[in-house]
Every structure is written in C-alpha cells, then in structure tokens.
Amino acid sequence: MAHMALEEKESLEVRCNQILRNMEASLTARDRVGIQDFVLLDAYTSESAVLDNLRKRFHENLIYTYIGTLLVSVNPYKDLDIFSSKQMDTYMGVNFFELPPHIYALADNVFRTMQSEFNNHFILISGESGAGKTEASKKILQFYAVSCPSTRLLNNIRDRLLLSNPVLEAFGNAKTLKNDNSSRFGKYMDIQFDHQGGAVGGHILSYLLEKSRVVHQNHGERNFHIFYQLVEGGEEELLRWLGLERNCKNYRYLVQGDCAKVSSINDKSEWRTVKKALSVIEFSKSDIEHLFGIIASVLHLGNIEFEADAQGYAFLNSNQEMHWVSKLLGIPNQVLQQGLTHRKIEAKAEEVFSPFSVEHAVYARDALAKAIYGRTFTWLVNKINESLANQDTSRNTVIGLLDIYGFEVFNVNSFEQFCINYCNEKLQQLFIQLTLKSEQEEYEMEGIEWEPVPYFNNKIICDLVEEKFRGIISLLDEECLRPGEATDLTFLEKIEEKIGGHPHFVTHKLADQKTRKTLERGDFRLLHYAGEVTYCVVGFLDKNNDLLYRNGKEVMRQSKNAIIKHCFPSSEPDSKKRPETVITQFKSSLVGLTDILMSKEPWYVRCIKPNESKQPGNFDDVLVRHQVKYLGLMEHLRVRRAGFAYRRKYEIFLQRYKPLCPDTWPNWRGTAAEGVQRLIKHLGYKSDEYKMGRTKIFIRHPRTLFTTEDAFQVCKHKLATRIQAKYKGYRVKGDFLKQKEAATRIETCWRGLMARKEREKRAWAVKVIKKFIKGFMTRYQPACIDNSEYLAYVRQNYLTRLSDNLPKTVLDKDSWLTPPPIMQEASQILKKVYIRHMVRKYIRGLTPQRKTQLLLKVQTSSLFRGKKENYPSSVGRPFADTRICSEDINIKVLQMIQPEQIKYSVPVVKYDRNGFRPRPRQLIFTHKAAYLVKEAKIRQRIDYSFFKGVSVSNLSDNFFILHVRCEDLKQKGDLVLQCDFLFEALTKLSVITNKQNYINVVQGSVRFDIQPGREGFVDFKSGQESAVYRAKNGHLMVESTRTKSR
C-alpha cells in the first residue's frame, strides 16, 4: 500500500513538474517566437501579421502553429528532434493548449475525441507539392502505432499499416522538380480502431495516379521510384530472370528526365525496404514475381521500336525486347506483335485488322504501358487493402488520413493540374461547409448569437467545372465522345462558347486587351479560389480519353501473369460502349470522397512550403504568402475569430484559472458555469468581452485571455512556491517521522542485543569465577576436573610472566622469577636451559682479544682472588698488551734486548735497597729475562732461571718484591718495586715465565735480600692514608688504606 502511494505521489510530482515546465516554456516562448495559436493574434485580418508570426516561429524551428484546432505546418527541410518516442509520450493524453503545437497533439486529440465520442474523424492534410503532406501523414501514423494499445494481433496490423507506406511510395511516388519524393496519386487511408482504441484494420483509397509519367518525364524528373529501385537494387538472379541490365540508361522510359540518379534517393536501400515490406504485407512469392515481371515488361515495352514498311505502316524488326515482354507477361509473341501494330475494327459482323502507322504504334505502345502500370497500381492498393482488412466485424470507429495533392500552378498547366486544382476546389468547398457548419452549430448549440462572416464561397468555381451539361467537365466529355474531328482546340472553342462571360473564366479570345497579353491562343484561365491558373488545352482530349485500343485489352486478357489477368478481366465492358472518361471517373471518385468525409468530423493540417529550393532556414515571404492565401488560412482564421477568439468548456476554464479567485480556489462547490461566472466577475471581465454559452465560455478578444493568462502565470509561481513549500514540508515531515521510527526501532533492537550479550557475558563470568575459585581451592590436589583449568591458567600465567622477566645478562642469573609450586621442576629446567643459552650466546659473542684478556683475568683471579685486598678493584680494569710503547724505550736498551723479544713493559718505582729512595724505572719482560731499565742503561737483568719468586702483601698497596737467586756477591739483590699495574704485570710475568706458584701473598712483613747475605724488610700495614717511608727500625713501611671488600 505504502509502496503504491509512493509511486502515485511520484508520478503526480513528475506530471506536475512537466506541466509547469511546459507552461513556463510556452509563456516565455510567446514573446520570443510569436504566438502558438493564430486565433489569439490581435491583427488577425492582416496577412502580414500571420506571415510574421509564421516566419518568427519558423526561424526558431517551431514549425507548427494552430488556428484553433487546425494545424499549420511549415516544412523545415531538416530533421528536428521533435519526433522521438519521448515526444510522443509527452503528447499522449495532454490537453491541446497545455503543450506547444505539434502534429502529435492533433493526432492525440483526434484519437481521444474519437474514443470519448465514439464517432468517425478524418484529418485532411493539404498543401502544395513538397510542403510535407506525406511526411505529416506518416508522423500521424507513427504516433498511432506507438500510442495505441498493442497485442500481437494488433501489432501485426500496425506493422502492415506502417509498411504499406514504403510500398505505395515506391509505386506511386517519383522525383519531380518540386519534390524528390512527390506523391503522384491522391491517398485516403482509413485507420479502424476497436472500442478499446486498438488499431484493428485499415483501408486505402487512391486517386488519379499520374500514369503519363510512366512513358514521359519532364527534364529533371524521374519515373516512379520502383523502376530505379528494381534496376539498381534487384538481385543479379532476379535481373537475369527479368532480362534486365543494371543500368537505368538502357531504358527509354527511365531517361527522359535525364536524372536517373539523385543524391537524396538511395534506390538500393529503398529496394530492400520495399521487399521486406512486401513480405510483411503478405505478398506471396508468385505475387512478387508477377509484380516485378510487370515492372520489367513495362521497361522492355518502352524499348520496343517500330520501323515503317513501304506503305508507312509500323512493323517490328528486332524481337529481343518483344521476347522479354512476351515471356514476362505470358502472352504469345505473335499476339503481342499483332496487338502493337494493328488495330481491330469491327465492321458489322466482321473483324478487320488495320495496321498502325509508326506514330500510332508508338502511341499504342505507350498507352499499353500506362494502362498496365496504372492497373497494376490499383491491384497493388487492393492487395494492401486485403492485408489490412479488419477481421473483427464488431463496430469500430475510424480516423481517415487524406494526403492529397495540393493546388498546383506551373508555367504550363495541363489536364493533370486541371484535375488536381478541381480536387482542391472541392476540398475547399468541403472545408467551408464543414467549418462554417461546425462553427454555426457550436454557436447554436451554445445559444450564442451568430454573426455571419463574409467569406468567399468557391461553389461558383466548383459549379463552373462540374455542373451537369454546362460545366467544363461535361463539355470536355462531350467533345471527347462526339463523332467527328474533335480536337483540343474545338474543345476550347466550345467552352468559350458555352461559358464565356463567367466571372472566373477567361480565354485569349474573351479577355480584354490587358489580360490577353498574358494568354496564349490555346489557353484558358480559371480564377480559382486560390488564384489564377492558366491551362493549356493541348492533350486534354487525349488524356481524358486515355484510350487503350480495344485489341490492346484483348491481348492483355490472354496473359498468364496472374496480376495482368486480374487487371484486365474478361468481364470488362467492350469497346462498343465507351469507358468513362478520366475526368468523369475522377469526378465520381471525388463525390465518393466527399461523401466519405462529410460523414466524419474534420481536422485539418495545412502544410506550407517555405521555399522552392528545398533549403532549411529559408523563408520565402512571397511563396508563403501565396500559400497562406490559397490554403484559406486567413478565411479560416476570420471564421474562427468572427464571433469569439477563444472558447473553452467551463470545467476546463475553471480548472485552469480558478487560482485567480479566492472563491474558486482551491475548490469550487457549485457548478462549473457558476464558478466561471464568479471567477470572471472577480477578474473584472466587461459584459461585451465574453458570452456564457450552455457548456462553454466564449471570449471575444485575445487580449482578455492574455491578461487572464498573464495573471495566472504570476499567480502560478506564487502557488507553485506555496505548494512546493507545503509539499516539501510534508515530505520532510514524512521523512523525519520515518527516520524517527526507524531510529527507535534500531535503538530497541540494539539495546535488546546489547542486554542479551551482557547477560551472556555475566553468566559466562560467573561460571568462570566459580571454576577459578574451585581450581584455586583444589590447586594442591592432583590434577582433576576441578583444578585442571586453574592449573593450566597458573602455568600459562607463570610462563607468560617469566617470558617478560627473563634475566638480561649472564651475571643476572639470580633474578629468576619464583615459580608456583607446580612449576618448580619446570622452572629449574628452564633456568638451566636459559642460562646455558645465555652463556652460549655470550661466548659466541666474544672476540679472540677479549678471550685472551679474560684468560689472563682468570689467571689473575687464581693468583690473587681472596688473597689481596685490592684485587677486586682490578677486576674491572682491562689489561693492556704493554704499558710502555717501544718508542718510549731507549733505543740502546732496545738494541740490547731486541733479540729476546719484548713481551711486556711497564713503568715502576724502584726503592733503593739502601735508604729506600724511590726511583722511577722501566720494567721490561722478554721471554728470557726481566730488565730494570733507567733510560739508556740496564740497571739490572734477572734471568728467569734466577728467579726465586715474588712477594706481595695482602693489603691494598701496589708493592711487590722480586726475589732473585744470587750466585755471587757481585750480583744485586732482590728488587722492591711499586707498580700501578701490579696485577697486570704480575699476571703477565707468571704467563711469560709459566710459573704461578712463585707468587706469595704475605701478611705483615716481607724479608728480602738487599745483597747476598744482607737482608732487609718491608712492612705492610693498613692505615688512614697511604704512605711509604723508612721506619725507625730500618724497614720500609708501606701503609695502605683499607679498601672495601666487594
């Protein structure tokens, strides 16, 4: 439901927008491009004003303008983007005045009136050659094809209706000087609709095909399209079968106009269209074969040439073309030859063949060609009608489309123009009658006084042409039928005699001097309603007789070609009784047409040709003015305007303008007429400006309506804004409520969801906590279901914590995280593994130098650790390779000890053996001996083999005593030395000498040999300050501060 309401709302909105747009467009267009209905033109009697309006619109590509419900259409000679299916949609079911004028609007209105009133209509499309009649009729047909309801059956009929056009155009249209696709026949087409508006059938009537074109074309013109289409587009095989060559120039009937090829015409593609159309209209294969057989035979016929024999009679020499005609029409060659060269004369009971002169033979040949083509065309129309026939016999209504030749005036006008212009006079009569009648009826019906309008009634001209016994047609027929030597000139004399003095008729003989100059002797002039036309009588009799010699018909009756057989039936009356003349046939067909039209509601499309050169954008004032005149536009306009320029049903008028009065807006409760009365009172209409009919209001002057319309436009904008605001408010409110509802719903759902989640979470938490507590309580029990998860948690927790708190260095091994009881064993293993891992990592990271250093340190440790007080402070100090570089050792000393390789050297303080004076010295170890050096002198060399040992105190001094074995008295005794790098020097010494146990750490006092046999003492003690001095007892006293043990 809500969905439907939304859709309705949307479509309403779209429609409102569209109507608003259209109204705005037409309002702004009024100033720019003139008015769209001539009825609203103030200067409606001025031809120039009408012309101006047409021109203005034409230059804006607005080719359509109304005069009430009549549509004036100016040929744009270019494709305009106004015939799309979108445009069709726009115009479907929309009121006439709501949208700019369009042929679709007219078509739609006709259709809807037919539907609502269930009556028949016709649309008369008129205009001169090239004005766009045929195009207009096609547009209307296309509109119905799209707008009517469709089913498969209906589509079938629709396609045939549409496709009948290209076929008829191929056979009935030709290029003329005026139009490259000129219809050379009049066409009336009925479209039949069922009560639901579906197109269920159609019927076509054709009028007066211009047969003479088959055998003769003026310069710059062509024969009927189909000949060129066949020759240009026909398949090779077909052409071979027809005996044709693909060259139009080879056929006499195709080249007289000398323009077989025209750029605007594509014969090849048209050929394909026609072939396709023929199959859709259900022409059988044999129909098609016979049809093209006939077309080809006409071409062959045209090429037959006669020669004169000795007596001047025609005979046929070359039989080639004859052979093809005979083959294609299925007539024995002999019979055909006889028929073309002889005439049958019946004398009493006898039949005599009289030979033709060459001239006669050519005439007979052409007559035959015309007859064949003309009758085939009629057959074609009938065949199309069979295919369009409505199968459904239930009552239906009809829209007729009349696309008929317009008034024609050439430099030289002949019989054909006479017929055409006569036809136009008849249609004008019909127009006057129907228009006046309807107008008059409308005023009568509405109870409005009718003031007659002066207009020219062309009945007088119709009578001049068609009156029995006195009219031109009667006189022409009389002249054609009378025995004796009747000629075109005798006909002229006759009409001069019988109707001379008629105000609309003049000839050279009858004219005054001035007029005579404009007339030839063989001319007569008619003052048609649309203007003067001068006709040349030459050929009138001949064309009217349209004689086909009797044996010509007889020959045709023998044809095996089914179409020819059908066209020349044996039931046709024989020559004894002369057939009806062309003009009489035409007259009767027009009477028939008038009857058909009179019984229907008329609608008009008047087509105007803007220029003679088929150019877009070129508006030839003189040419258009002429057409405006003879199309009767001014008269129509005058009639429409005679009483009231504008009328509209009360309901429609009220509906449109009710916003202009507070009483009628938004709704009027009373009748529409009362509403309109109230409305116009409010608007201040004066009493002579309008009349109230029974169902309609009549407004006399356009400006009254314009004022109302302008007021409406202003008001409309205000209203539109208000409606828009209301509507927007309504929509926004609707949207808001919807959003609010949605928000509440989402909120509820969300809250529910969250609550459920919370509940689940709590339940889960309770379970977990319970389990945890139980696990905790049973944690020391053997693993069981109650504590397994807890223990797993404890394990994991410990391992996670451990991984975050692992010792960082090898020395940090005591900072191992205390494990929970169940992890004791695992922790120990892990600790071991981890420390091993760290150690390995540490070892792998050591350089060889560092390793050597460490080995030395290990050595030092084994020597002094726990023994000497200041040992710990030495641990952190790295050992050096040597403390005196070789540059600082005197060169002489170096030279002396070089061979022994210096392993280590260090500065020391040597205390004299006597007196204990301190002396700075260098102590150098080679791999053989230790040297005590003072600058360039070696003061003492102690070979390692004389080395007795080293004494150091256990305190934190840096003293050591090197004990030497003295073998003779000359030798110096032990050395008392102080060295800042004591641990380093002694470690090196022990490594070099490879003797570790030589080092004694002593307490208190060390005895040493000053000289062999003379002893001295060094006493060690710890005190407040470090001090070295000679004690009173003659000992060397070494005091050192106590270092804190680590």
Ligand SMILES: Nc1ncnc2c1ncn2[C@@H]1O[C@H](COP(=O)(O)OP(=O)(O)OP(=O)(O)O)[C@@H](O)[C@H]1O
């Ligand atoms: N509405 C249109 N839009 C574009 N071109 C058009 C339109 N109407 C007519 N024409 C052009 O004008 C040419 C002549 O139009 P159309 O054949 O309808 O004339 P007509 O009035 O039927 O002439 P005739 O009396 O010779 O048959 C068309 O071939 C087309 O080129």
Ligand SMILES: [Mg+2]
């Ligand atoms: Mg046409």
